[in-house]
Amino acid sequence: xxxxxxxxxxxxxxxxxxxxxxxxxxxxxxxxxxxxxxxxxxxxxxxxxxxxxxxxxxxxxxxxxxxxxxxxxxxxxxxxxxxxxxxxxxxxxxxxxxxxxxxxxxxxxxxxxxxxxxxxxxxxxxxxxxxxxxxxxxxxxxxxxxxxxxxxxxxxxxxxxxxxxxxxxxxxxxxxxxxxxxxxxxxxxxxxxxxxxxxxxxxxxxxxxxxxxxxxxxxxxxxxxxxxxxxxxxxxxxxxxxxxxxxxxxxxxxxxxxxxxxxxxxxxxxxxxxxxxxxxxxxxxxxxxxxxxxxxxxxxxxxxxxxxxxxxxxxxxxxxxxxxxxxxxxxxxxxxxxxxxxxxxxxxxxxxxxx
Numbered sequence: 001x002x003x004x005x006x007x008x009x010x011x012x013x014x015x016x017x018x019x020x021x022x023x024x025x026x027x028x029x030x031x032x033x034x035x036x037x038x039x040x041x042x043x044x045x046x047x048x049x050x051x052x053x054x055x056x057x058x059x060x061x062x063x064x065x066x067x068x069x070x071x072x073x074x075x076x077x078x079x080x081x082x083x084x085x086x087x088x089x090x091x092x093x094x095x096x097x098x099x100x101x102x103x104x105x106x107x108x109x110x111x112x113x114x115x116x117x118x119x120x121x122x123x124x125x126x127x128x129x130x131x132x133x134x135x136x137x138x139x140x141x142x143x144x145x146x147x148x149x150x151x152x153x154x155x156x157x158x159x160x161x162x163x164x165x166x167x168x169x170x171x172x173x174x175x176x177x178x179x180x181x182x183x184x185x186x187x188x189x190x191x192x193x194x195x196x197x198x199x200x201x202x203x204x205x206x207x208x209x210x211x212x213x214x215x216x217x218x219x220x221x222x223x224x225x226x227x228x229x230x231x232x233x234x235x236x237x238x239x240x241x242x243x244x245x246x247x248x249x250x251x252x253x254x255x256x257x258x259x260x261x262x263x264x265x266x267x268x269x270x271x272x273x274x275x276x277x278x279x280x281x282x283x284x285x286x287x288x289x290x291x292x293x294x295x296x297x298x299x300x301x302x303x304x305x306x307x308x309x310x311x312x313x314x315x316x317x318x319x320x321x322x323x324x325x326x327x328x329x330x331x332x333x334x335x336x337x338x339x340x341x342x343x344x345x346x347x348x349x350x351x352x353x354x355x
Contacts, residue, residue, distance in 0.1 A: 048341035
């Protein structure tokens with residue numbers, strides 16, 4: 001009898017527990033359904049970000065990158081063969097125009113010069129003698145003319161010998177710095193052997209390219225802000241000295257900007273530089289973020305927010321300034337243009353704005 005009682009008691013306890021569990025699950029389901037209904041009601045609107053439509057002057061600053069080049073750069077080569085006697089400069093030396101850089105021993109040229117000088121002196125003596133004799137009738141006019149011709153030829157050969165010998169003395173033809181030296185005393189060089197590279201970096205040229213829309217706003221003589229990547233905190237001033245009259249193969253126009261180097265000559269040829277072209281006094285225009293356009297700028301479609309609803313509008317896009325686009329027609333200053341969330345939008349969909 002006790003055994004049966006225990007079984008009945010266990011059944012009653014288990015049944016009570018199951019009933020309590022069922023009630024808890026029922027209540028939890030009801031609460032979940034209530035929360036789902038609230039979320040569904042909230043999600044009936046699409047979250048978007050908006051930007052007010054305003055008029056402002058477009059920022060037409062154009063950045064063009066290029067490399068600095070020396071204002072002058074020359075390679076000096078031997079014009080006559082011979083042995084290098086002296087090298088009077090080293091790499092990094094500052095040189096001025098006309099300064100002797102090196103000398104080459106050219107024995108044959110010295111012999112030629114001595115011979116030419118002797119021939120010239122002989123021709124001078126003969127001409128003087130024939131001139132005096134002609135006055136007394138001792139020689140004919142033809143003989144005097146022949147002596148004059150010989151004197152002229154001797155003078156030409158002497159000048160040529162002096163020039164040839166002068167070519168054995170290597171002189172700088174520009175002011176600058178010796179960038180490279182390719183000879184040492186004792187080197188034997190042939191005509192055309194490279195001797196020195198000299199660069200002038202007191203002024204530099206920044207070579208950049210701009211497109212046809214940008215080149216129309218440039219003119220020679222205009223000052224330009226210039227920056228060097230290795231000196232991020234410094235700004236240099238350059239002047240446009242050349243604008244190509246013809247575009248290159250990529251339909252861009254080469255532009256040359258001349259910069260006066262500072263006394264320490266911090267700028268070096270070959271450095272990476274940036275030119276900033278500014279175009280002030282632009283008329284105010286409606287400009288919106290590029291992200292406002294559905295798909296791409298070429299679509300000509302944007303959404304605007306009106307009383308919690310997204311409205312699709314057709315607009316006419318104008319100039320593109322990086323991440324900003326000019327809108328020529330289709331928007332008013334008082335409107336709010338949607339700049340994100342368009343992927344979930346259609347015309348007339350309810351929206352909620354987020355920061």
